[in-house]
Amino acid sequence: MRFSQRLKAIFSLVDGDILADIGTDHAFLPINACRANIVKRAIACDVSSGPLKIAAQNIQQYDLSDKIDVRLGFGLQPLQPNEADCIVIAGLGGINIIQILEQLQIQPLLLKNSLILQPQRDLAAVKLFLAKLNIPITAEITAHDRNREYPIIKAQKQPK
Secondary structure (H helix, E strand, C coil): CCCCHHHHHHHHHCCCCEEEEECCCCCHHHHHHHHCCCCCEEEEEECCHHHHHHHHHHHHHCCCCCCEEEEECCCCCCCCCCCCCEEEEEEECHHHHHHHHCHHHHCHHHCCCEEEEEECCCHHHHHHHHHHHCCCEEEEEEEEECCEEEEEEEEECCCC
């Protein structure tokens, strides 16, 4: 399976036992995280049934249907409170990422530990929104892929 430099960089920040990939598209991130034993389980979520069908086929191809759940829904809605240790939202515009993160204002327990965000644009707005949610950024890296730079940030919920 081809793994882009952008996805490799995101992959390097994944932690915890259960990964949720929001906007999973092809499910390459959850598949590789499970195959490498970085996580025990994963949840591949997308708002569109077409990408989820492809994701399910890819998951089945790698015989990981028992480790990766495929769920249809917008943003964090398919998740249960405290279900995923690490939530990845990558490859979307910053404003779309903020719309997804707004769900944490209503259900803060959807975020158990960490967020890995890779906005295609509007990085400053995403950082500002994380500050508004009081979720500090703990890592910031840049992936170089196909003559483009992709900013990636990791933010972690602070223990109370």
